[in-house]
Amino acid sequence: MSTENLLEQARALLIRTMTFYRDDPRTSTWLRGRVERLDQPLRIAVSGRVKAGKSTLINALVGEELAPTDAEERTQVNTFYQYGPEPKILVHTPHGAVQNVPVSTLDAGTIRDLQHWRPDEVVRLVIEAPSPGLQAISLIETPGLASSAVQETGRSALAQVLSEADAVLYLTRHPHQTDLQFLQSVHELQIARSAPINTIVAFSRADEVGSGGPEALQSAERIAERYRNDPTLRAFAQHVIPVVGLLGQAAATMTDAELTALTGLAQLSEADLDALLLSADRFANSTGPESIPPATRQHLVARFGHFGVERALTLIRAGSGDAKQLRSALLEESGLNALQEAVHQQFVERQQALRARSALLAVDMVLRANPRPGVHQLRGEFERLVANAHEWEELRLLSALDSGQVRFTRPLQAEAKRLLGAFGTDPRNRLGRDENALAVDLAEEATAALSRWREQAVNPLHDRTHREAVRTVVRSCERLVAQRPS
Template sequence: MTTAHDTGPTTALLSQARELLLRTMTFYRDDPRTAGWLRTRLERLSEPLRMAVTGRVKSGKSTLINALVGAELAPTDPEERTQVNTVFRYGPEPRITVHTPHGAQRNMPVDELDPATIRDLQRWRPDEVARLVIESPSPGLQAITLIETPGVASTAVKETGRSALAQILSEADSVLYLTRQPQQIDVQFLESVHELRVARRAPINTILALSRADEVAGGDHESVEAAGRVANAYRDDPKLRTFVQYVLPVSGLLAQGGSTLGQSEFEALSRLAALPREQLDELLLSADRFASSATPESVEPGTRRELLRRFGLFGLHSALTALAAGGIDHGRLRRQLLTESRIGELQEAVHLQFVERQEALRARSTLLAVDMALRANPRSGDKQLQGELDRLLSNAHEWDELRVLSGLWSGQLSLPGRLREEAERLLGAHGDQPVARLGAPPQAGARDLAERAGEAARRWRVLAADPLRDRDHREAVWTVLRSCERLLAANIGQ
């Protein structure tokens, strides 16, 4: 992060939130459970940002996590699998820790992490295991910790009676929500996230991924493109856009396949691609035929079944067509699968919306922790902490920015096209850094940035003075203006 960002207003917000958390800890110092719980929240501030990967049962959460981590760690299965919150975080050595519902922890020594071990642990019941923490030295986990939650409306969530929502929000700073196609149940869930007291004032950042995109339109060669069109349609859906910052299609399976493609898999695929075209086309007619056909013997059915599990029919189609055309080596095939999966766009969205905004997101989680502690343990003398919490929730410009952005996206606020684009950019929709907000070239210096911020501030000041607009509109314009002024202040005199 740049210096300007480190010393910017968001950092001030985070340190105020941290300060309040410390004071709340002192307030509950004679209550070890609450103080201990608050201490874990404090420790999280020095760890990577936490993103919950949640959504419908079987929406491909584990597969996508593997793709983001770059290793097959999370077990993926056709039957309902992930029953407990599973945290995937960076650690220098592979390690698994089991947390019980009563607060105990048990370290499980492992030489290597493999899905089978994790699968066995995930089979434990939620009343035996509250959380699994998987540590891996994978570089994919250095900037962000991923938390898979049981699917929305899954048996685990129903059985324990815990709301999926409460679980997620006490665990994560941001949410990646997966569904193959948004339905009422998804909208209800996203809406309820938004209606929490803290979230009403400080919106929770959410990306919606239309998952398993390679299966749209029957899994043929146009599937991922078709999924892109579906995502575009939802991008303009006012109801969804009230709750989510970003909508995009992704195929976790192709991404996982691309990021973990092994040499023996590449060789088996190459042998298949060398078959006469007609034989290959026939083999690819259906998943059944591909997996169980007696021929070709050069790649036996067991291997074909495994290839089908790993890449799906669409992935096989795409890989074999590319290999049959020739000139594709292992590295290129990996890149092709990754491009088709559209994982790069998802990673970029995660970076722009979450990693770059992490100070504001961490501040929100910290305030949420204070709110939860105060609500769960009311006692005399807590009014002052409550007042301070309310003040931080009401006054932070960061929350106003997020609210105006969702107002613009959901259509509750309207601005003429060009102004709207500029407002979105200045509010940080394309990245939190000053260069992104000001639409400046990456190498722009502080002076250039200050000039751009000054010009933008002048333009928005004129708009803010327009008396004909309604209150919401005026407030939105004021918010953009304040963002310009902050950018100006951060870059002036540097």
């Protein structure tokens, strides 16, 4: 069964379930919305605790400052950011009405004011923007986990919004028990437990780890490594990635004026620059140097953070002087590149598997919430699809290989990841061949790979975990052999 076939079968089961409940307008309408969603851009919910940096990271991922950022938690309603040919703001009320707020440009102040509305007045905001970063995905910003909005509407309402997403990007400064309990709560359903493939955890303020400073990111990476190997977190999260969201946003949207100011600061003597960078307050409010006034420095530290300013100046002095070089280096330093790569590989590249998961999750929710005579056939087909969803097994194993939970020898490790689709799900990518490879060569390589991994299946040195991993790779090879790519 290919990923495409899994999605087709999940769609077909979702439609049959909608037909089965056609005499229940509320249920059938809800299911129809889930069917329509399968052809829309992938939905990624950006969630987390209060002031985890959700808005900042959304702007960094999109490459534009769309989501308002404030010193205090302001988001009270779920806000959807999606692609549209023209700027548009839609307000959805609890009674089902949709109001169009006339705008010519997307002003952060307008969005901020609407986000302050109470959850019982506004169910969601939909922000449409002609941003290239939103063509493949839509982003859902949720209120903070401990915010007044969540306290009023309850976690079940937040969990309901997350169930509308195909994937979750969960932000935290440091995983607390509250985070783990919440993530467990949204993985309670059978389908979520069977396919824990849709969550990435980001340490969104990695520059604040410990005492901050140049060593903060290294400390954050060590903490992330520890959590990658934590069995509780690993049960529902595929990646744990440190990221400096503020720096990522600033790098992605850096202006010429900011580059000029940073370049001017980098020309100061080393002693003067070191003195200026002793603290964020000193950098922003010191009377000198006259060439870069306090207002400009205050702007820079607000945009880049103290850590970001320090890294930018270090990079400029080391030779990354033009805008392209500096932006690229800062994106790498911020961890945003690693996060975007994980989002692309885990979510975008595997979006059909995630869409199938969303479809089956909807079926599971309805069959549990509204059981009636005759559902046993739908339930049986649901169980069969879940049991045979090899794509989900591939994603789970890739996560285990990345985290170090499963380790083969270096050549086998690299081949396993490739065959599982880590570098692309096309047969040529899986088999390590270029686009000009002939079908006969692909068939020979697929057969050879299957033979190699069948030998590993009877290797007595493998423990149970590695034997199960080998079986997953063998099945991927068998599907490549059966596919006969042209």
